Amino acid sequence: MKIEIWSDIMCPFCYIGKRNFEKALARFPNKDLVEVEWKSFQLDPAMPEAPKYQDDMYMFVADRKGMSYEQSKTRHQDLIQYAKSVGLEYNLDKALVTNSMKGHRIIQFAKTKGLGEKAEEILFFAYFTAGKNLNNSATLVELGKEIGLTESEVYTALTDPLYLQKVESESYEAQSLGATGVPFFVLNRKYAIAGAQQPNHILQTLENSFAEWQKESPQTALNVTAGKVCIPDKECH
Template identity: 35%
Template sequence: MTETVKVDIWSDVACPWCFIGKRRFETAAAEFAEGGGALEVEYHSFELAPDTPVDFDGTEVDFLVGHKGMAPAQVESMLAQMTELGATEGLSYDFHALQHTNTVKAHELLHYAKSQGRQLDMKERLLSAYFAEGRHVGRIDDLADLAAEIGLDRAEVVEALKSEQFLADVQADKDQAIAYGISGVPFFVIDKKFGVSGAQDPSVFIEVLQKAASGE
């Protein structure tokens, strides 16, 4: 296998399934690489709740009760199950510390990071900050701090986010998702030929990656 397989991933920072899907895909990618496969991975913007305020006044339970119309006890149970599921992938979800927010600026930052060749590192940092560390990922200063932690220029990040330099790229990703018929994330598009919806088992990704690499 000499051809590089391109994988485009639509994902939201505020999506616990996206973090689990990232880990499962990475497991598959490692196995694919061991077999001689080569991958190019790019993340694309998708906002699950674009109307969310930057400073949401309430807990994650409060948000989901309002957003999904579920009972508080049902939400608590769902988050407990998600925490357990995340742990099976080595993720330490802390929904009690989580600060729910609008993610459009985080998506702008991911496009900035892509321009610097650091998108994958930035994606990992944002997901960990949001789900495991209780960090705020909706405000410019907080995002700039996180970017600086992976070695990006903090002042440049602040300027890029204030000027909305990458907002059009975020919108283009969202438009492409609509064109593909993507209604939920994570969603993986392999070589622009195969679509994989959801945080599937690594074996599912392996099968599709090998199919793409073989030119089927």
Template identity: 45%
Template sequence: MKVQIWSDVMCPFCYIGKRRFEQALQQLDSKADIEVEWKSFQLNPHLKTDPSLNVTQYLADIKGWTIDHARQMNHHVTEMAAEVGLTYDMDKAVVANSFDAHRFAHLAKQNGKGDEAEEALFNAYFTQGKNIADHDALAELGEAIGLDKTLVKQTLATDEYAADVNADVMQAQRYGISGVPFFVLDNKYGVSGAQAVPVFLQTLEKAHQEWALDNKPAKLDIIEGDSCGVDGDC
């Protein structure tokens, strides 16, 4: 059963949602049946990368908040992240356009490293303070998860996977997704936001039960005849 997850690297709730979903998935008896596919979403596609810009000031500017309120919000999400074992350092976060990071994620997905890429990108942005728009930084992340560093740099130097990112964004629009994280289970159930673990688990169980009924092996009407059995009797 496929679970599609739309997210953006710069979204603090997306990393928290990833952890809570993973915790729910670990409690699912049928977790081996679940295939997770990450999808691209850009909260601010027109954002210009500016490593010199303080992320607190950036939030205050785009949200119309005071600096103090922006700091309070960063502190709030940092505490939420800590509850699921994540360490956020918002003071180090680099304001960066995420489009090339999404292209990198698609390259990784093509090579069977989709989940590893998402984890690496979130960690790079929220914990390590790396510029996720920088091609050298992305190449290093790729090498760390088992991708060829040169391949990453060569790919990012072109427009490869740009169409894939845009296709994900368009699919999100068709679903009516206006915020992330957003989880689509078996193309039937949508879960918006970094929900509590029990919410994820309950929805996973419901979706899987229905999926299992729809995908159970066909029962054949058998016309018996002379044959040999697995025990050697003929």
């Protein structure tokens, strides 16, 4: 059964939602029959690479939302505590607000090598915990290597129009499915979970979706006639 997860690497609830999903999946007895695909969704495609108040997230949000600095900081402190409750450390005092497109392009390339989830995790950590600038070329090369990409592959991800198109296509796809924000989880194209739900809720939805999928796609046991065979890492007999 396939699960598609749309997220933005600069969305604080997406990282929290990732942890809650992982906890739910770890408790799911049929997790080996689940395929997970991470997909791109840009919350603010028009965001400048170096916006006003880039190095002060509290002021950046206060200015954008029309609230006081103190109100913004209080909200973010609540967010830091929420993240801590799921095992994440958010160092928002040193976060650098920026456009997320370059990070998404790297994720799209990483997906072609089966490294999509790893790319998500590393970029989330880089932004929310390590305070990395996700529009700095040297930083992106460093993070790309941590993901498992070469410097040349990072350059390709950042310059080939294909990966820009993939990001935009997946964002449009999410909207066509009814997503108005992220994280957005779609299970078997029949169930959807919007937002960073608790693991118990995710697990219940996972079980319901899997039960339907299993009815539609029953696992058939084959009637095998045995002969001489070679087995990986063992002798042929």
